Amino acid sequence: MKRGFLRSHEFVLLLILIGYSVLVNAVSGSFFTAENIFDILKSSSIMGTMAIGVFLVMLSGGIDLSFPAIATVSMYVAVRVLLLFSGNLLLAFLLASAVGATLGCINAFLIHRFKIPTMIVTLGTASIFHGAMLTLADVPHIYSVPPYFFEFSTKHIFSWTKSGGANIGFSTLAFLMLVIAALTWLLLRFTMLGKGIYAIGGNPEAAKRAGFNIRRIQYFIYCFVGLLSGVASIQYVCLVRHVHPFNLMGMQLDVIAAVVLGGASLAGGSGTVLGTLLGVWMIYVIRNSLVLMRIPSYWDPVVIGLIIVASTAINAYRQQLRKSEVRIINA
Amino acid sequence: MPDPKAAHPSVRWMSPKSAIYIIAFVVVLAVLVILQPTKFLSRTNIQQMAFQLPEFGVLALAMMVAMLSGGIDLSITFNSNLAGIVSALVLVSLSYGGAVDFQSLLKGIMAEGAAPAQLVAPTGITMLGIVILSVLAAVAVAGLGGLLNGVLVAKIKIPPILATLGTMKLYEGISLVITRGSPITSFPKPFLFLGSGSVFHIPFPLIVFILCALAVSVFLRKTPLGFSIYAVGENPTAARFSGLRNERILIKTYLVTGLLVGVAAVLMISRVDSVKVGYGNSYLLQAVLVVILGGVSERGGSGTVLGVIFGILILRMISSGFNIVGFSNHFRNVIWGSMLVLVTILNNAVPAIADRLKARRKS
Numbered sequence A: 001m002k003r004g005f006l007r008s009h010e011f012v013l014l015l016i017l018i019g020y021s022v023l024v025n026a027v028s029g030s031f032f033t034a035e036n037i038f039d040i041l042k043s044s045s046i047m048g049t050m051a052i053g054v055f056l057v058m059l060s061g062g063i064d065l066s067f068p069a070i071a072t073v074s075m076y077v078a079v080r081v082l083l084l085f086s087g088n089l090l091l092a093f094l095l096a097s098a099v100g101a102t103l104g105c106i107n108a109f110l111i112h113r114f115k116i117p118t119m120i121v122t123l124g125t126a127s128i129f130h131g132a133m134l135t136l137a138d139v140p141h142i143y144s145v146p147p148y149f150f151e152f153s154t155k156h157i158f159s160w161t162k163s164g165g166a167n168i169g170f171s172t173l174a175f176l177m178l179v180i181a182a183l184t185w186l187l188l189r190f191t192m193l194g195k196g197i198y199a200i201g202g203n204p205e206a207a208k209r210a211g212f213n214i215r216r217i218q219y220f221i222y223c224f225v226g227l228l229s230g231v232a233s234i235q236y237v238c239l240v241r242h243v244h245p246f247n248l249m250g251m252q253l254d255v256i257a258a259v260v261l262g263g264a265s266l267a268g269g270s271g272t273v274l275g276t277l278l279g280v281w282m283i284y285v286i287r288n289s290l291v292l293m294r295i296p297s298y299w300d301p302v303v304i305g306l307i308i309v310a311s312t313a314i315n316a317y318r319q320q321l322r323k324s325e326v327r328i329i330n331a
Numbered sequence B: 001m002p003d004p005k006a007a008h009p010s011v012r013w014m015s016p017k018s019a020i021y022i023i024a025f026v027v028v029l030a031v032l033v034i035l036q037p038t039k040f041l042s043r044t045n046i047q048q049m050a051f052q053l054p055e056f057g058v059l060a061l062a063m064m065v066a067m068l069s070g071g072i073d074l075s076i077t078f079n080s081n082l083a084g085i086v087s088a089l090v091l092v093s094l095s096y097g098g099a100v101d102f103q104s105l106l107k108g109i110m111a112e113g114a115a116p117a118q119l120v121a122p123t124g125i126t127m128l129g130i131v132i133l134s135v136l137a138a139v140a141v142a143g144l145g146g147l148l149n150g151v152l153v154a155k156i157k158i159p160p161i162l163a164t165l166g167t168m169k170l171y172e173g174i175s176l177v178i179t180r181g182s183p184i185t186s187f188p189k190p191f192l193f194l195g196s197g198s199v200f201h202i203p204f205p206l207i208v209f210i211l212c213a214l215a216v217s218v219f220l221r222k223t224p225l226g227f228s229i230y231a232v233g234e235n236p237t238a239a240r241f242s243g244l245r246n247e248r249i250l251i252k253t254y255l256v257t258g259l260l261v262g263v264a265a266v267l268m269i270s271r272v273d274s275v276k277v278g279y280g281n282s283y284l285l286q287a288v289l290v291v292i293l294g295g296v297s298e299r300g301g302s303g304t305v306l307g308v309i310f311g312i313l314i315l316r317m318i319s320s321g322f323n324i325v326g327f328s329n330h331f332r333n334v335i336w337g338s339m340l341v342l343v344t345i346l347n348n349a350v351p352a353i354a355d356r357l358k359a360r361r362k363s
Helices: A009-028 A034-043 A045-059 A067-084 A089-114 A118-136 A147-154 A172-190 A192-202 A204-209 A214-240 A251-261 A273-292 A297-330 B016-035 B043-068 B076-096 B102-112 B124-154 B160-179 B189-196 B204-222 B224-234 B236-241 B246-272 B283-293 B305-325 B329-362
Strands: A156-161 A167-171
Touching: A009 A273, A034 A045, A034 A167, A034 A172, A034 A273, A045 A067, A045 A172, A045 A192, A045 A214, A045 A251, A045 A273, A067 A089, A067 A118, A067 A214, A067 A251, A089 A118, A089 A147, A089 A214, A089 B329, A118 B283, A118 B329, A147 A172, A147 A214, A156 A172, A167 A172, A172 A192, A172 A214, A172 A273, A192 A204, A192 A214, A204 A214, A251 A273, A251 A297, A251 B160, A273 A297, A297 B124, A297 B160, B016 B305, B043 B076, B043 B189, B043 B204, B043 B224, B043 B246, B043 B283, B043 B305, B076 B124, B076 B160, B076 B246, B076 B283, B124 B160, B124 B189, B124 B246, B189 B204, B189 B246, B204 B224, B204 B246, B204 B305, B224 B236, B224 B246, B236 B246, B283 B305, B283 B329, B305 B329
Parallel strands: none
Antiparallel strands: A156 A167
16 A cells, blocks of 8 residues: 555546646636635545445445445435424435345345355346336425434535625535545545455455454445435435425446546456546536537547446456566566 | 367257256246246247247347357447448438438437438339348448457457446447437338348347357358357466467457347337437346356356257247236346346356266275
8 A cells, every 4th residue: 555645546546637637727717716616525425435335345346236226225215204294304315225125125135145246246236226116106306304414514614704795615425425435434444444445345255264254344334325425315305395206217337437536447456446436526626627618518428438438448457467567466 | 180179069969958058948848838828829939939030039048149159248238239330320311311412311310210211212123222231230240349359358468247347348449429318210111121021921130140150050060260259268378388379269269259240230229219328227236147047157168059049049038928927027137137147047056067976986
């Protein structure tokens, strides 16, 4: 880990992010405004929360395709229950997290007990969770959510009023995401569990022999992704003020793209929380720049697709380099 | 030296697993026939299945080839969209394009959803040529898409899931940029024969599917490349050390997948007489499902075409059974998902149990 920050993937990504922002600002002239930047921070907070969970899964060498389905289910259940018995926002977060963690636990059970590939399990459970919800729920849309959701999204940690009367500030949604990121970073950096996640991603057999409890680690990882999906889903309700059964469902690709862009590899064992956040911001900055430069939105998937291909290619290339370095050392 | 092909169990025409699937198929069929004989064996139901099955079947074969090599191709549905769109553009512009310029024609078709009435498509040999050209365009575009996947997986060594996830998004994007999301419809009559015509009462797409299945089966069992795909899927390192060129083999694998996707694209757009971004999206999960249902190992290296065909048949039977019983689409997704997980668990558990039994017998 002593490669130095200046040579790390995160630093390169940061440079690209800044360079690209300067470029967009030069072309459109309206990128570097406090309003725009805080807006990007706020709207990227949902994907950010999800990405941190997905990052942990990929760090352990797995992949999760079911988290949008988990988010959709936990969002629906939490809001429905709160509409039945009046509640508050904290309760919403707790409920959604609990539902998410439970569904994540089912993933963990299948993955650990039967040793089948994580992609197949989560592809299957995504369709089970989402299908079950749509079958059981009589009305899967909820358009009138309690007002405290919306109020939370308009609150700021700090804010000021612009001359035009617009209120600009650092959104609580973004703050929540950063707190989760910080906690996850602490977990990975300073706890045995965190080391275990890196270890099973690097080499599961070695991790097992080193005495890590694989079962506990895997259960933790998939419950954690579920929990974060639950949190992200409530953030989403706060932002858009309704519950929709399909809006989150296409997100898995974009989130995985962001995580990969941030330096995590599918082989596991590499990547950082900071890199993941930078990856998420990169995707939102690029989307935002397409809007600012008045490029029609149907170019969006082309650009995102190219980013995924390019970033995975760079990652693969870096890994090959690392392998050849090892070979030189061994020889 | 013994013939390596004879020694390898997975290259056999029919594996013991396939036998299980044949039994499962017969059971499902019997249950459906007993429950709803008039509806299930009705002519319309069987005809509908015979026309709808082939496009999905060819896609499943495409997925199978990719999965045999130990990879996966998540881009098949959007690759087939892109191929279908390009093919439709070639078809429409060549058929009606002589009279008016291409751009205004395209605009007219996309805005109104139908070709202007005064345009008459050519007939006879010219039309045949145009149809052949549009089919070739679809196969070529999808082949190129597959080739790109192959290069990304083999040369740049991106894990197949991520590489094809990226190209999936990319192909979707290119299709959207070309069509802006509107459908292209009203193909000339002769082209529609490919997806909805019959030869001696046998649906033409079914004939195409049977030919494709035979071709893939022969390709996998009788050609060196086919055999190498199994070898690379089973154990890439061993394959490399036994002198196989893994990179070339993988590129060709994804190329074959792409070519099959092109065939499926033609069948699909010709059957529904239109093409739009997002057509056949639900086929992706189902394709993975039937390939695994058909006994292909999700880690690559084993599985037969016959197994996959029975997988397809079982899925179709159950699916039209759902239609008759009246299950909602959402509940179907629950069942597909559960089947995917259950079958994978069983596929993994059966050999393990067999090993344990064998070990017990020895001791």
